[in-house]
Amino acid sequence: MHKDTPPPIHPGDASKKISGEPLYGFVPRRVTARQVQAALDGDVNPFNKLPHSAQYKKILEVRKKLPVHVQMAEFYEMFIKHQMIVIVGETGSGKTTQIPQFVCYSDLPHAKGKLVACTQPRRVAAMSVAKRVADEMDVTLGKEVGYSIRFEDMTEPGTTFLKYMTDGMLLREAMNDPDLNRYSTIILDEAHERTLATDILMGLLKHVARRRPELRLIIMSATLDAQKFQRYFSINKDSPAPLFKVPGRTHPVEIFYTQEPEPDYVEAAIRTVLMIHRAEDEGDVLLFLTGEEEIEDACRKIKIEADDLLNQDPDAVGPLICIPLYSSLPPAQQQRIFDPPPPRRNPDSPAGRKVIVATNIAETSLTIDGIVYVVDPGFSKQKVYNPRIRVESLLVSPISKASAQQRAGRAGRTKPGKCFRLYTEKDFMKELEDQTHPEILRSNLANTVLELVKLGIKDLVRFDYVDAPAPETLMRALELLNYLAALDDEGNLTALGGIMAEFPLDPQLAKMLIVSPDFKCSNEILTIVSMLSVPNVWLRPNNQRKEADQAKALLTIPDGDHLTLLNVYNSWMQNLKDPNWSWSNYISQRALLQAENVRQQLESTMVRFEVDLVSVGDGPKLYQRVREALVCGFFMQVAHKEEKNYVTIKDSQQVSLHPSCGLDTQPEWVLFNEFVLTTRPYIRTVTVVNPEWLLRDAANYYDIDSWKDNEVKRSLLRVKNKLLGRKGDGPPLKKKPKT
DNA sequence: GAGCACTGC
Numbered sequence: 001m002h003k004d005t006p007p008p009i010h011p012g013d014a015s016k017k018i019s020g021e022p023l024y025g026f027v028p029r030r031v032t033a034r035q036v037q038a039a040l041d042g043d044v045n046p047f048n049k050l051p052h053s054a055q056y057k058k059i060l061e062v063r064k065k066l067p068v069h070v071q072m073a074e075f076y077e078m079f080i081k082h083q084m085i086v087i088v089g090e091t092g093s094g095k096t097t098q099i100p101q102f103v104c105y106s107d108l109p110h111a112k113g114k115l116v117a118c119t120q121p122r123r124v125a126a127m128s129v130a131k132r133v134a135d136e137m138d139v140t141l142g143k144e145v146g147y148s149i150r151f152e153d154m155t156e157p158g159t160t161f162l163k164y165m166t167d168g169m170l171l172r173e174a175m176n177d178p179d180l181n182r183y184s185t186i187i188l189d190e191a192h193e194r195t196l197a198t199d200i201l202m203g204l205l206k207h208v209a210r211r212r213p214e215l216r217l218i219i220m221s222a223t224l225d226a227q228k229f230q231r232y233f234s235i236n237k238d239s240p241a242p243l244f245k246v247p248g249r250t251h252p253v254e255i256f257y258t259q260e261p262e263p264d265y266v267e268a269a270i271r272t273v274l275m276i277h278r279a280e281d282e283g284d285v286l287l288f289l290t291g292e293e294e295i296e297d298a299c300r301k302i303k304i305e306a307d308d309l310l311n312q313d314p315d316a317v318g319p320l321i322c323i324p325l326y327s328s329l330p331p332a333q334q335q336r337i338f339d340p341p342p343p344r345r346n347p348d349s350p351a352g353r354k355v356i357v358a359t360n361i362a363e364t365s366l367t368i369d370g371i372v373y374v375v376d377p378g379f380s381k382q383k384v385y386n387p388r389i390r391v392e393s394l395l396v397s398p399i400s401k402a403s404a405q406q407r408a409g410r411a412g413r414t415k416p417g418k419c420f421r422l423y424t425e426k427d428f429m430k431e432l433e434d435q436t437h438p439e440i441l442r443s444n445l446a447n448t449v450l451e452l453v454k455l456g457i458k459d460l461v462r463f464d465y466v467d468a469p470a471p472e473t474l475m476r477a478l479e480l481l482n483y484l485a486a487l488d489d490e491g492n493l494t495a496l497g498g499i500m501a502e503f504p505l506d507p508q509l510a511k512m513l514i515v516s517p518d519f520k521c522s523n524e525i526l527t528i529v530s531m532l533s534v535p536n537v538w539l540r541p542n543n544q545r546k547e548a549d550q551a552k553a554l555l556t557i558p559d560g561d562h563l564t565l566l567n568v569y570n571s572w573m574q575n576l577k578d579p580n581w582s583w584s585n586y587i588s589q590r591a592l593l594q595a596e597n598v599r600q601q602l603e604s605t606m607v608r609f610e611v612d613l614v615s616v617g618d619g620p621k622l623y624q625r626v627r628e629a630l631v632c633g634f635f636m637q638v639a640h641k642e643e644k645n646y647v648t649i650k651d652s653q654q655v656s657l658h659p660s661c662g663l664d665t666q667p668e669w670v671l672f673n674e675f676v677l678t679t680r681p682y683i684r685t686v687t688v689v690n691p692e693w694l695l696r697d698a699a700n701y702y703d704i705d706s707w708k709d710n711e712v713k714r715s716l717l718r719v720k721n722k723l724l725g726r727k728g729d730g731p732p733l734k735k736k737p738k739t
Numbered sequence: 740g741a742g743c744a745c746t747g748c
Contacts, residue, residue, distance in 0.1 A: 168748045291743070292744095381743090504747085504748035676741095
């Protein structure tokens with residue numbers, strides 16, 4: 001289609017606000033660095049024809065000092081010649097802000113109704129980078145430059161030509177436009193993070209690029225795995241995709257290792273922080289630990305020891321504050337990391353020091369300036385997936401070399417720093433993996449497989465993954481989707497599956513939401529699904545556990561935790577006038593507001609696919625229909641009481657009710673939302689179900705005659721026979737016409 | 740009788 005060179009831009013076809021066309025002579029994809037430099041230095045903004053502001057010129061001077069700016073000519077030479085490019089650049093190179101702008105000057109998307117997209121793994125990054133780039137380009141955010149993230153579309157169709165967005169958002173768009181025809185160039189940023197969405201997009205875009213020769217693809221990454229991407233995006237085996245390298249702009253960080261392995265990394269970490277405090281020059285400390293409990297504990301201990309030091313010898317050390325940082329902290333408390341260190345006690349005594357004790361959140365999501373010392377024990381909590389028992393769990397595991405490098409880099413943002421690694425150099429070299437395993441190898445892929453099928457991928461096992469997941473993981477996902485009737489026995493998407501994929505939900509939740517109108521309770525299921533999609537709503541402050549548990553008991557519905565969640569949301573809604581309601585009930589206001597947001601989004605998707613929003617009756621009858629609807633999504637997550645404990649059906653896993661469970665008895669059959677493996681295997685968010693519903697609403701799965709003989713099978717057979725007896729000689733179990 | 744690494748739709 002675009003075999004011929006498109007016509008250059010000529011004056012006269014644009015606005016008459018100011019005479020002269022800044023992009024005169026620009027030929028799409030033939031644009032040179034000299035032309036762009038001239039346009040940048042011009043007085044008129046080529047994209048909105050307004051005069052450049054004073055602020056623009058000021059920012060332009062700063063931009064020109066970025067490492068990537070010097071390489072503009074090199075970039076255009078490569079961009080003209082190659083369809084796919086890999087860019088590596090460390091922090092501070094300016095690649096995220098500048099490369100998309102370079103591309104715009106070459107693509108001229110505004111002149112042909114196209115867009116340039118740049119993806120980010122995180123929402124805040126998409127927003128803040130878009131804001132910065134809008135300023136740099138001297139345009140209003142949401143007009144020429146915008147962003148698109150869940151719950152917020154800051155773009156204007158027809159006007160926006162540079163769009164920052166989350167990778168998940170672009171993947172969503174691909175589901176309805178598999179060739180992503182709106183985009184002239186797609187830039188995947190932070191590709192080294194290997195999020196699920198980025199990985200799927202890479203596989204997808206590699207093939208879209210074959211179908212659309214005029215599409216340009218840029219993969220941007222931190223240094224370590226560039227070669228992997230170059231090989232993956234090679235045109236043929238012998239010519240890897242070209243590499244464009246941008247130097248970073250950070251300060252050197254000196255690395256120290258321990259001589260011997262540390263048996264207790266938390267203790268060693270605390271000791272190291274105090275050693276820094278006593279012996280090192282002024283500068284803040286960042287300590288990486290694995291989770292909330294560990295962090296709070298370490299903060300307490302560091303504080304006690306530092307106060308001791310100060311009391312013993314007030315002239316030898318300065319005052320110290322210790323600030324915890326993890327994602328479940330309320331935003332106001334997270335802000336404390338930007339507080340200044342405590343002041344000197346008097347002009348001659350040592351400077352104060354700020355110590356931040358953080359999870360991995362400080363490795364990627366949050367950057368803190370002023371850190372000079374990093375303490376890295378070498379561990380983080382990582383998700384692992386066991387396809388055999390279909391369980392995702394969190395395990396404290398050694399980090400990768402790439403992660404260790406990233407952590408060390410946090411010490412060199414404002415001046416030269418030091419990083420203390422609490423492991424030996426030999427262990428770093430020999431024991432640590434190069435890269436953290438990509439998410440696709442560590443996750444339950446039910447959702448991803450449904451997305452891929454919706455994207456038209458026929459053969460999931462042979463899809464061109466950057467790293468292919470274990471076949472068993474794919475099989476488990478296909479099996480689940482087949483039982484949910486999202487896929488037929490040949491693996492084709494069903495009509496139901498097509499709608500399920502449109503909901504930003506796990507397949508089980510999507511399924512039960514879509515069938516819930518049959519049970520006249522979609523309003524209630526919608527609320528429950530929303531509550532299950534947000535973080536835990538229950539607050540339990542350490543010093544008020546008893547009060548919190550009492551408040552929870554008042555909101556508890558004994559038939560099931562799902563009903564309790566429904567009750568919490570409805571009670572909150574009924575008490576909106578009372579601003580203290582959530583607080584006095586030990587409920588997280590933040591989580592409820594999120595649930596409300598999710599609920600609105602899901603409701604609009606329901607409207608789009610004509611899933612009725614109904615609510616009939618109230619009291620026990622309504623609650624029973626809600627529990628029946630739950631079965632339609634979660635019939636595979638059912639446990640049977642045997643002697644003292646529960647056993648999951650089919651997998652025969654021994655499980656216990658989680659202590660947070662609100663059931664007042666131990667019913668024979670329960671359905672659970674999740675299986676968690678902590679100190680013991682637990683099932684969490686649990687509701688009583690009637691075994692007859694299992695046989696009726698999930699007959700395909702409860703094909704019990706073929707099951708191996710055990711207590712679960714015998715119990716279900718008794719239920720089945722009783723049902724048959726009751727129904728006489730009519731058709732035994734009428735399956736509801738739903739799927 | 741116990742948690743919740745971190746994202747994203």
